[in-house]
Structures are given as structure tokens and as C-alpha cells.
Amino acid sequence: MEIKLLSEHYDKPEFQGLDGYKKLGGYEPLKKAFQMQPKAIIEMVKESGLRGRGGAGFPTGVKWGFLPDNGEPRYLLCNADEGEPGTFKDRLMMERAPHQLIEGMIISAFAVGSHKGYIYIRGEYNEPTAILQKAIAEAYDAGLLGKNILGSGFDFDLDVYQGAGAYICGEETGMISSLEGKKGQPKLKPPFPAVQGYLGKPTIVNNVETLAAVKYIIRDGADGYRKHGTEKSAGTKLFSVSGNVMKPGTYEVPLGYKLMDLINIECGGLKPGRKLKAVIPGGSSAPVLTAAECADATMDYENLAQKGTMLGSGAVIIIDDTNCMVDMLKVILHFYHHESCGQCTPCREGTGWLHKIVSSIYSGTGRLQDIDLIQQVADHMAGKTICALSDAAAMPAVSFVQKFRSEFEFYVREGRSKVKGAVDAQV
Amino acid sequence: MAFSQETIEFIKKECQRYETRRSAILPCLYRAQKEDPNNQVTPEAVAEMATLMELPEVQINEVLHFYTMYNKKPVGKLHVQVCTNISCSMNGGREMAEHLCKEFNVNYEEVSSDGRYTISRVECLGSCDTAPMMQVNDKYHENLTKEEAVKLLKDM
Ligand SMILES: Cc1cc2nc3c(=O)[nH]c(=O)nc-3n(C[C@H](O)[C@H](O)[C@H](O)COP(=O)(O)O)c2cc1C
Ligand code: SF4
Numbered sequence A: 001m002e003i004k005l006l007s008e009h010y011d012k013p014e015f016q017g018l019d020g021y022k023k024l025g026g027y028e029p030l031k032k033a034f035q036m037q038p039k040a041i042i043e044m045v046k047e048s049g050l051r052g053r054g055g056a057g058f059p060t061g062v063k064w065g066f067l068p069d070n071g072e073p074r075y076l077l078c079n080a081d082e083g084e085p086g087t088f089k090d091r092l093m094m095e096r097a098p099h100q101l102i103e104g105m106i107i108s109a110f111a112v113g114s115h116k117g118y119i120y121i122r123g124e125y126n127e128p129t130a131i132l133q134k135a136i137a138e139a140y141d142a143g144l145l146g147k148n149i150l151g152s153g154f155d156f157d158l159d160v161y162q163g164a165g166a167y168i169c170g171e172e173t174g175m176i177s178s179l180e181g182k183k184g185q186p187k188l189k190p191p192f193p194a195v196q197g198y199l200g201k202p203t204i205v206n207n208v209e210t211l212a213a214v215k216y217i218i219r220d221g222a223d224g225y226r227k228h229g230t231e232k233s234a235g236t237k238l239f240s241v242s243g244n245v246m247k248p249g250t251y252e253v254p255l256g257y258k259l260m261d262l263i264n265i266e267c268g269g270l271k272p273g274r275k276l277k278a279v280i281p282g283g284s285s286a287p288v289l290t291a292a293e294c295a296d297a298t299m300d301y302e303n304l305a306q307k308g309t310m311l312g313s314g315a316v317i318i319i320d321d322t323n324c325m326v327d328m329l330k331v332i333l334h335f336y337h338h339e340s341c342g343q344c345t346p347c348r349e350g351t352g353w354l355h356k357i358v359s360s361i362y363s364g365t366g367r368l369q370d371i372d373l374i375q376q377v378a379d380h381m382a383g384k385t386i387c388a389l390s391d392a393a394a395m396p397a398v399s400f401v402q403k404f405r406s407e408f409e410f411y412v413r414e415g416r417s418k419v420k421g422a423v424d425a426q427v
Numbered sequence B: 001m002a003f004s005q006e007t008i009e010f011i012k013k014e015c016q017r018y019e020t021r022r023s024a025i026l027p028c029l030y031r032a033q034k035e036d037p038n039n040q041v042t043p044e045a046v047a048e049m050a051t052l053m054e055l056p057e058v059q060i061n062e063v064l065h066f067y068t069m070y071n072k073k074p075v076g077k078l079h080v081q082v083c084t085n086i087s088c089s090m091n092g093g094r095e096m097a098e099h100l101c102k103e104f105n106v107n108y109e110e111v112s113s114d115g116r117y118t119i120s121r122v123e124c125l126g127s128c129d130t131a132p133m134m135q136v137n138d139k140y141h142e143n144l145t146k147e148e149a150v151k152l153l154k155d156m
């Protein structure tokens, strides 16, 4: 069953504006936070078990604790680049509940001692940007942003910055380069942004959903938040479900929720007469699960890791038996090849090779040894580059080939898809 | 073509808005593109930006060429960007893109003879639950069929 914490009021139009938001309890947690010591908030976030919702799942409170105590100005950046294919939950939040994000950011800024924040939002999100800008203006007018917020003595300025169409700007150091007005190329870590980030200053980067969740941790306490989810995966999560289900959409369920329940109960199951073939559980970077593996999968960090995949951004892509896996992989690899920033040879060349090999199978000119070549190329790509995009391309490629090898072999042998009608219409 | 007075004001204001002037490059490039009759950023616009912003042209060109949303060649009045990433492909996004090219008699990335349409295939736009979908200029259009997409575009 859905547990609506963040998304409780998303269906109410008035939740978008400041008045409606306040009537529904908005900005009360902020007042509560101002009664606390910043360090106590960081502790509370640690105890809550909140992990980053942007993809990597790093414990949020622990990240905040990495900030050096050197008196330098600190920046808080919200990652609203949302480029991982299959992900759309941050857009929903920014459109329906912009103040939820703003409140989460003020509380987080207070906790980490930052006086300037940016929401880095992808260039295509014009409507959410306009909504956020309006909400930020409302917040300034109401004394919720700017100097001496609600008489607390705490100052925080917030602005929105739009990217311009580059997936790599979702990677935190790429995002920082972009915000500095440069190419969005990632940088080698360490130094981590918490030590040396925006303009070389200590910087915390968190996802939209992570920052919004902080508000509910303050409201309900660490234990209250932990009531949802599992021991290692605390809280609720917004899942973006798309692909071949009756009711695709964003659903908030506790972590640890059964994948098949998400598909059958929340999403109304598959289309009549169709069979489940595969699920990509955490955005297109996540290794694919077969239908058999889905049977006992639960949506939490540990179970999906055990199954060799990941929760990622919470983008669940449901694939039924009318799809050709060679075709799906070709689409995925086209994306990573297109989005590689080109700094690292294994990534730049590897994504290109993978895409070429799978495209040649797709066009009927593949050789049987090409199937193993995919694995070999992928081996040279993982863990050898500045950022994780290279891994993000290699991992799905390997999983598709390992788990659906017979489809790849059939395609090579026959020069056509094993799935009737799946690719005839495609270009 | 020189920038309008409003754009010059905009650029000057953006230059003050962020911690460094360089951060203003991305928003100012958008502005330059919006003002261009062919919806692109020309070398002349880059040169004018560089002067106004007191930044070397190379810094502006670096940004211009890295990001896909800045057009380096002319684009039709309606820039139709059809998502062909995974969830949209599963729901007919690729056929829709193909159909639009045929219907408006134009190749991808080119401008139709009447100057109205440029069709592009783009990566995931964060609207996968409403596949297939397309972005036309600034706006998303979701849950489409290829016939509806044609009608929508003709009516614009
Ligand atoms: C190639 C790549 C793309 C990424 N894209 C996003 C993104 O669109 N949104 C996001 O929040 N995190 C993205 N991340 C993860 C960020 O680098 C970073 O871990 C995250 O923003 C931290 O926030 P969190 O701890 O709250 O999740 C991406 C990472 C990589 C390697
Ligand atoms: S791994 Fe790929 S995307 Fe990441 S920095 Fe290297 S080349 Fe760029």
C-alpha cells in the first residue's frame, strides 16, 4: 500500500501556493528546526537512516558531516537535473509542491550552515522552473528566505539555475562545473564537493527528494521516519514507474515494498494478455531483472544489491513480452554514448563500441562472437573513469547479454528479432 | 543583428546575479537564442555577448558547443523534440517521430520548407509515464498518438 508522506497533498492544487501549503502544515517543521541546534539536526538526519535519493544512496547525514570546519562559506545545491532515463518524480514534486523543496532546503541549509543555495534544474523543465521561481518569490515576500528568516537570525538566499541539455550535469561535480558557467565535465574525486565544491568552497549536493524528506524527518523525528521502510533502507521512496503497465506514474511506498505489488496493485498490472519479461528497477543505469528475479524482489537498497542491481533513482521500467531485448539495449546504449562527456577514453570509446556492436546485431550483421565482445568491452569500462557514467553504460549491457543471451543469439543467427513484430516498425 | 535593449539589460543583470560573471553564460545564451529569428546562437551573437559580459569568446563558445539545447544552426518556428528513449520507444515514440518527418516532409534536424518545423529525436525528458510525448519549444505535450501530434502541430 502507498504511504504518502511527501506526496500526501500532491493532488491538491492549492498545495502549490504558499497559503495552501501553510494551511496543510507547511513551514511548521521549519519553525521546529529553528528551535534545534544545527548539529542536532545533522544527528537526527543520521539517525533517521535517510539515504540519498538521487542514485548513489549515500547516507545524507554522514555526507553533511564531511563539511570541514574552516570558516569558509558553504553552498547547498539541489540536484534537480533528473536526467536518468525513466525518472520523473522530482518534476512532479517541483510542480505540485515547490514549497516542500524550498522548506527542505532551508532546514538543510540551517543544519549545514549554508547561506546560499541553488536549485540546479534541467533545461527542459521550463514549467517547473517557473513554478519554483514563483514559489521562491512568495517565500522571500513572507520572510521565509533572505535575512533573519522568521526572526531566527539565520540568513539563506536561494536561486534557480537552469542547465541546457546534458545528462552528465546530473553528476554532482559536472553539475558544479555547469553552475560555474563551464562545460559540465565531472572532476576527479577526492576532493569531494563537501570539501571543495562550487567555486572551490565546501558544498553539499543533494537530490530534490532527499532534501524534501528532511522536512518530514524534522516533523516526525528520526524514529517516526524510521517507522517506514526497513532497517537499512529507512523511510518512503517516490518511484517513477513507466513502460508496459496499465497505470504508469509516481507512487510513494515504504522502502522494502514488494516489486510485484508495486506493479500489480499500484500500477494496475500489465496490459491484458501480456507477460512480464523484465524490469529495470532503478533507472536505465541499473542492471535488468528477469521476470523470475522480480518474483521476490523488494524495493530497497539491500535486496536489489543482493540481486546484483540497484535502487538508483527509483525509476522502475516495466518491460513485457512484446519487447525485443536487443532493441531495448540499443536504445539504452545510444543514450550513454550520446551523453558521455568524452574526458575518459574507456567511457568515450567504450560507449561508442557498445552501441556499435549492439546496433550491428540489430541490423542483422552481427556475429556470434560479438555477444562476448560486449562483455569484454564492458570489462574495460567499469571502475576506470572519472565518474560513474561509464559503469552506468557497462552494467546494463552486461546484464542484458547475460540474462537474455538466447535472444541475442537468435538475433545473430536469424538476422531478426526473436520477438515477433517487436522491431519491424522501428527505425 | 544586434541585441535588443531589453536583452542588453537582461545580460547586464544576469552578470550581477551569480557569484561569478561566468555563471551568467548559460542564461544569456538562452536569451540570445530566443531573440534570434532562426532560433539559434550565431557567432555574431557570441561576439556581442562577449563584449557585453567582458568575457573571452572562447568561454562562451565552450558552453555553446557542450550543451545540446543551444542551436548552432537554424531551427524552425516550432522545434518539435520527440523523446525516443526507453519508455517512449516502448510506447511508439520512434514511430511518432518518423511519422512527423513524413507528414511535414522534413528530415531530422532540418527546417521544413515553410520554415515552420524542425523535428528532433531527444533523450528522456522526464515524462516517461505519459509516453509517447514531445516537447514543442518550451512546452511538453503528453500521452499522444501520432495523429494527435500532427493535429496539435498543425493547429499551433
Ligand atoms: C552520470 C550521472 C548522472 C547523475 N544524474 C543525477 C540526477 O539527474 N539527479 C540526481 O539527483 N543525482 C544524479 N546523480 C548522482 C549525483 O552525482 C549525486 O550523487 C547526487 O545528486 C547526490 O544527492 P543525494 O545523495 O541526495 O542522492 C548522477 C550521477 C551520475 C554518475
Ligand atoms: S566517465 Fe564518461 S562521462 Fe564520466 S567523466 Fe569520464 S568520459 Fe565523462
Ligand code: FES
Pocket: A085, A086, A087, B083, B084, B085, B086, B087, B088, B089, B123, B124, B125, B126, B127, B128, B129, B131, B133
Ligand atoms: S523515456 Fe521518454 S520521457 Fe522518459
